[in-house]
Amino acid sequence: MRVSWWLASISLSLVACAVACSAITSVAVTGADFGGATADAHCDRRFVTDGGQASAFCQEAIATLAASQFADDCRGKHQATAGTGLCPRARVIAGCKLDKKTDDHSTVNDWYYDVSDLIAEAGASRGVEGGATFDPPVPTDVSAVARACADRSRYEEGAELIPP
């Protein structure tokens, strides 16, 4: 009886703490955004430094509090090209808007590109250890991007197609 009472108390406390922490975070993010703390950043995975594996997309974070962290992760984890603002739109086929909830209420989009010109220029086997230059998927039309968006192994929490 006493154990169950304690378990119930602890569970209730954890739930209350989670709700309170979430609310505090949400309020702090809103205030920081009003103060000017949000910015856009992108990580272009098509262009990687030595040792990196290229992909045919660019990921952008819109109105994020963690733009500098996003950029450093882009370089550190993917050896890709980070920058301010949104992803370039030239040669875009379509995009996927991630349904994943972020702590800072930012929006994350992946834009897939027609990389045929890059493959023609660099060759098809310039990836890590002679592998494919671009990690799959390498979509060539909007329906292929739509399939990538719907792939739950790629986007665990789902993604919606963004037309070009």
Next chain:
Amino acid sequence: MNAAEPAPVIAPAVAPAPPQAEEPRDEHVPSNALFFEVLGTGLLYSINYQRMLDRIPLGLRAGVSFITYKVSNAQGSGNLLLATLPLLVTYYVGPPRHKLELGLGATLIYFSASSDATGTKFEGPGTGLGIAASGVIGYRYVPETRGVTFGAGFTPLLRSPKGFLPWGGASVGYAF
């Protein structure tokens, strides 16, 4: 005149006015207050000083807040910095201890974006120095002469290009 007769009393035509005390500003509101506000017109927090004017129940309030935060863990990255300076004129109405606080003013906001390991700054539309119009409608407990003062209220802010922020705040401090 007979010495036994009482002297005639000459009444003055106009009775002298009783000594008039200087009209108090508001005997129920201490002149100074120092308080800490969570959220409110300082956005996330602020430390404020308020001085009541002598003749009218108006208070002049100024505050300050400063936050710096390391966004990226990467070596060489720079912190973001957010500083605010809320300025308000407040007016108090209501019973001696429990006041309705009404205020209007402005909040100066300075924001410097964080930078990544290459030194690139990620600046949004609110970077740099800005100003937001602010207001207060709330409750404030006011001690009789000196003591703890506290309050809470609706503290909306308006800023271009961010728009309207329906905001609130709660404060506690010392009035003297």
